[in-house]
Amino acid sequence: MEGFVAVTDPSWYERLCRKPGPCDANFWRPSTRRFNLAPGTPFFFKLKAPHHAIAGFGFFVSFTVLPDWLAWDTFGDANGVDDLDALRARLQRIREGARIAADPLGQIGCCLIAEATFFSPETWVVPPDDWSPRTQTGATYSLDAGEGQRIWHECLGRVGLPARRTLPGVPERPRYGAPTLHRPRLGQGIFRVQVLDAYGRACAVTHEHSLPVLEAAHIRPYAKGGEHTVANGLALRTDLHRLFDRGYITVDDNHRLIVGKRLREDFANGRSYYALHGQPVETPVHPELRPAPVALAWHREHTFLG
Structure with a gap:
């Protein structure tokens, strides 16, 4: 199974981490370009500079395109901003910096994330050691082995998933078992x-x-x-x-x-x-x-x- 490590703005995290979780979150994008992941894919929030850490995760449900006002009307501060004006101002700054043309109808791309959970700074997870600083939006990792498996297990540990117990003399089995697609509870x-x-x-x-x-x-x-x-x-x-x-x-x-x-x-x-x-x-x-x-x-x- 694969997971997606998404590059996340620290201010988005700071606004969302105030909400009691797990919760719905709108991981919006200034572009309306299609974004495809399998429903239930683990979605990790990796903070941009000056931080270098995974500050939470959730489960991808679907991608859709919404007018910015409807994104605000539907998700409110689960957009990671205080109000619609703040959302529009941030969109404008990102578009100007990345030279992205605004949609004429004011639409934005929305990755709908269910069961979003955020970690306190002292429990942030170290990102994959092969992460490239040139990665602008995110990267896909296998959760069955290597660094992807490590961050998956560490994130599960942050939310208190219990370890499996083993009997004396019986080889220890993987703590969390083989990853499987999760059907998240929607808000x-x-x-x-x-x-x-x-x-x-x-x-x-x-x-x-x-x-x-x-x-x-x-x-x-x-x-x-x-x-x-x-x-x-x-x-x-x-x-x-x-x-x-x-x-x-x-x-x-x-x-x-x-x-x-x-x-x-x-x-x-x-x-x-x-x-x-x-x-x-x-x-x-x-x-x-x-x-x-x-x-x-x-x-x-x-x-x-x-």
């Missing part, structure tokens, strides 16, 4: 981005594409046992999201919108929404991303008012 921010991307950044009911009014709705709320997974989400326009959460609308097993009688009874209106009754609800192309039938059934039973 609210990554959930939102992945749901919107899965639905083509359009409302599943109205096909509205205006990002400021699109939201990721949990079918079964996280507080009531639902997960931050695309199969437990729907991309909905803001007003439909609120109606869905409050039980005035739901989705049947045939992926059609159901507008309940209670909307008319409670508000003596709802004319514009009843026109959507029976409307097909668009679902993602990939079957594993489509709404889970068990989640939809839960919503109809426990949230829908009828």
Whole structure:
């Protein structure tokens, strides 16, 4: 298995290390150029000069391109800055120094990192001894042997993974076992981005594409046992999201919108929404991303008012 050692700005680390972890983090890039890693790949944060250390790690989930305002709206200070103006100022400085043209739509590349954990300075990990100072963005290392294996084991040790016990006379086995791709637990921010991307950044009911009014709705709320997974989400326009959460609308097993009688009874209106009754609800192309039938059934039973 491979991991990726990413060159990290110390100020990004300093802002993120204040957050209790593990947490979602947006490892943004000033360019929108595609960045490909396998989901679940360990992602190590190696600080730039004057530091020379790995200050934490997380797990790569996906790469996406977002308008800078949406990156801030979704991840807030998990972008490693204090506010949107600070994000834009830092982007401008980096682009000027690297001679990178700004995207005309204000979009940036976003590496979505789950379960990001940061170490205190006294527990930073020594980076690979073959690290080249000319490396500008990062490098891939095998975690099965050599320096990659060392930093992987040391990072796992920082988060308290227990050593395996051995019996007397039995040769000691590798402390952490063979590396395997990890399916990280996602937070609210990554959930939102992945749901919107899965639905083509359009409302599943109205096909509205205006990002400021699109939201990721949990079918079964996280507080009531639902997960931050695309199969437990729907991309909905803001007003439909609120109606869905409050039980005035739901989705049947045939992926059609159901507008309940209670909307008319409670508000003596709802004319514009009843026109959507029976409307097909668009679902993602990939079957594993489509709404889970068990989640939809839960919503109809426990949230829908009828």
